Amino acid sequence: MTRELTWIGLLATGLILVVLGVAMLREPDRQADAIRDLRVEAVTAGMDLYAENCALCHGAAGEGLGATPLLNSEGVQSMAYEDLFKVIERGRYNTLMAAYGANEGGIFTNAQIDTLIAVIQYGNWSAVAARVDELGLTPPEPVLVELTDETLASVRGLPDGDALAGGLTLYAAECAACHGANAEGTTLAPALDSDELRARLTDADVSRIIEQGVPGTLMAGWSRALSNEDIANLTLLVRRWPELTAAGIEIPVIEAEPVDMSPEAVAQGEWLYGLLCAQCHGSTGFGTAMAPALNNQTFLNETPDAAIQQIIALGVPGTNMPAWGGRLSDADIAALTAYLRSLEPTAPAIVQPSAGVAQPQAGAGGGPPWRQN
Secondary structure (H helix, E strand, O other): OHHHHHHHHHHHHHHHHHHHHHHHHHHHHHHHHHHHHHHHHHHHHHHHHHHHHOHHHHOOOOOOOOOOOOOOOHHHHOOOHHHHHHHHHHOOOOOOOOOOEHHHOOOEOHHHHHHHHHHHHHOOHHHHHHHHHHOOOOOOOOOOOOOOHHHHHHHHOOOOHHHHHHHHHHHHHHHHHHHOOOOOOOOOOOOOOOHHHHHHOOHHHHHHHHHHOOOOOOOOOOOOOOOHHHHHHHHHHHHHHHHHHHOOOOOOOOOOOOOOOOHHHHHHHHHHHHHHOHHHHOOOOOOEOOOOOOOOHHHHHHOOHHHHHHHHHHOOOOOOOOOOOOOOOHHHHHHHHHHHHHOHHHOOOOOOOEOOOOOOOOOOOOOOHHHOO
């Protein structure tokens, strides 16, 4: 009997050892599966946050819009977790990237920032774009000036024509909305086809302004969105624009559809303005330290409806002006334009903005469990 109990004990011990051995062998896989499950949960939660707060600037698939850098790249994906956390939490000075961390006066908790980092580092951008579209938050396509084949052929016929054509194509897509269809300048940005500007600025100055922007103005830095070749082509275009004019080459001006100025449309625009715009531009449109005055003769007389609508829809890189196109319908944007246009008859010539309030500074950051290998 004793011998039988001994054998039973040995068999039980052996079985326990086998089970423990198998469990130990499977433990790394079990941990890896658990981390993958956590990542999936984080990405799923982060996709909605991205759609609601980030897609308007960075694009539905992280492709980047205008001067806003793309996120869908190996370079961004491989950034250190701590660096990504700091950018989202604290923002980037002199760019459209605001501080989103709750410790910085923003709207995201540390856990929510973690889910956005999960989207950047582990998300499938096609799935992200599909979710953005499902929520109806896909940013609108920018209003692009169409350059005809004949126009581009004429430009390519000039000395350094390929570079000039490349610069003109970029200008039409990214610069014309602010600087004017043919670089004549608008109330938003100065003329670039200017003898005075060409005499005052060297090519290095022009390239530096394109790369770094101009603090305190609407001119954002484009170094993250444009290649060195792109910047060189735009610089050449600014320097050689008189040659295009002499050759009769012009970019067509986009004409906006007539804005509905009915009392109902204006009232809808006034309601939207009070809800979305008054905090920055002031309750009567006279501006604050956060945003310029809109209720003034200079802006309203010289800014066409198409430019106003594009500013509302696509935002202004390098400023606090977000892109509203993913959240407002075309009718809403037209109504806001109608309200602003209704102010024109009584708008003052000059207004003074009120003082702003500085944001508090702080910082923190931790690591979520799905970061572990």
